[in-house]
Amino acid sequence: MQNEKIIFITGGTSGIGKETLKSLALTGATVVFTARSNEKGEEVKREILRETGNEHSAYLVCDLASLASVRACAEEFKNRYPRLDVLINNAGVMPQERQESKDGIELNLAINFLAPFLLTTLLLPLLRQSAPSRIVNVSSSMHKEGEINFNDLESKKGFDMYKAYAQSKLAIVLFTKKLAKDLKGSGVTVNALHPGVVGTEMTMRNVRAMNPILALLFKRMLITPAQGAETSVYLATSPEVAGISGEYFDKKKIVPASPRVYDMDVAEKLENIAKTKVLL
Numbered sequence: 169m170q171n172e173k174i175i176f177i178t179g180g181t182s183g184i185g186k187e188t189l190k191s192l193a194l195t196g197a198t199v200v201f202t203a204r205s206n207e208k209g210e211e212v213k214r215e216i217l218r219e220t221g222n223e224h225s226a227y228l229v230c231d232l233a234s235l236a237s238v239r240a241c242a243e244e245f246k247n248r249y250p251r252l253d254v255l256i257n258n259a260g261v262m263p264q265e266r267q268e269s270k271d272g273i274e275l276n277l278a279i280n281f282l283a284p285f286l287l288t289t290l291l292l293p294l295l296r297q298s299a300p301s302r303i304v305n306v307s308s309s310m311h312k313e314g315e316i317n318f319n320d321l322e323s324k325k326g327f328d329m330y331k332a333y334a335q336s337k338l339a340i341v342l343f344t345k346k347l348a349k350d351l352k353g354s355g356v357t358v359n360a361l362h363p364g365v366v367g368t369e370m371t372m373r374n375v376r377a378m379n380p381i382l383a384l385l386f387k388r389m390l391i392t393p394a395q396g397a398e399t400s401v402y403l404a405t406s407p408e409v410a411g412i413s414g415e416y417f418d419k420k421k422i423v424p425a426s427p428r429v430y431d432m433d434v435a436e437k438l439e440n441i442a443k444t445k446v447l448l
C-alpha cells in the first residue's frame with residue numbers, strides 16, 4: 169500500500185543501492201533513484217514493480233561525474249516532487265586507475281564526495297521543509313585508513329586506488345559530522361554507514377585483479393547485496409534512529425568512526441574547498 173513518504177537514492181541500478189531500493193519499495197513509499205541511462209532506469213523500474221508490486225518508483229537520469237548533471241537532477245527532483253523524506257547518497261566508485269570526472273576532478277573525490285555534497289546542499293531546503301527528514305551517507309570502513317591530503321587532494325602527484333577511495337570516504341563522514349552540527353534543531357538528521365564487505369560489481373572488479381587463492385578466501389567473506397543494504401534501510405526507516413544525527417553505523421549499530429572525523433577545522437576547510445569546486 170502506498171504511503172506519503174518520498175525517498176531518493178543515488179545509484180539504485182545495481183549492488184547495494186538496488187537492494188536498498190527494493191526494500192524501501194516494499195514499505196509503500198515513492199522511491200526515486202538515479203540511473204545513468206533511460207534504458208537502465210526503465211529496466212530497474214520494471215524489476216521493482218515485478219518484485220515488490222510498488223507502482224510508484226521513478227528514476228532521474230543523472231551522471232554523478234558531472235556537476236551540471238547533478239544540478240539538473242536536483243532541479244528536476246524539486247520540480248517533480250513536493251517533499252523529500254529521505255535522501256540516500258549511495259552511489260560510489262573505486263577506480264583502479266586515476267580517472268577524472270567531466271569537470272576534470274579526480275573521480276573518487278568527484279563521485280564519492282563532491283556529487284553527494286552538491287546534491288545534498290541543493291536538496292537541503294526541501295529536506296528542511298519536509299522535516300522530520302533524513303540524510304543517509306554510504307561511506308566505508310575504509311575511511312579509517314584515509315587521510316585528507318590537502319596538498320594533493322586529487323592524487324595528481326601519485327595515485328593509490330585505496331588511498332584515494334579511503335580519502336573520499338573519510339570526506340563524506342567529515343561532511344556528515346559537520347552537516348549534523350549545522351542542522352541541529354532543524355528536524356533533519358544525517359548519518360553515515362559502512363554497508364559491510366559486499367559481493368557487488370565494485371568488489372568483484374577488484375577480486376578479479378587478485379591472485380586466485382587470495383580471491384577465493386576473500387569471496388568467502390563477502391555478504392550479499394541484500395545484507396549490505398540492511399543498515400541503509402534501517403537508517404532510512406527505523407523509528408529507533410529518529411532524532412539521531414552525526415553518527416557512523418555498521419550492522420545497524422553506532423560504532424566509532426576514525427578519530428579524524430572529529431576534527432571540525434579539517435571538516436570546515438574541506439567544506440570550503442568543496443564549495444569552491446562545485447561552485448556554490
Ligand SMILES: NC(=O)c1ccc[n+]([C@@H]2O[C@H](COP(=O)([O-])OP(=O)(O)OC[C@H]3O[C@@H](n4cnc5c(N)ncnc54)[C@H](OP(=O)(O)O)[C@@H]3O)[C@@H](O)[C@H]2O)c1
Nearest residue numbers: 179181182183184231232233259260308365366368369370
Ligand atoms: N561493495 C562493498 O563491499 C562496499 C563496501 C563499503 C562501501 N561501499 C559503498 O557502497 C556504495 C554502493 O556500492 P556497490 O558495492 O553497490 O557498488 P556497485 O554495485 O558498483 O554500484 C554502484 C552504483 O553507483 C552508480 N554509479 C557509479 N558511477 C556513477 C555515476 N558517474 N553517476 C551515477 N551513478 C553512478 C552505479 O550505476 P551503474 O549501475 O550505472 O553502474 C551503481 O548504481 C558505494 O558508495 C560504495 O563505495 C561498498
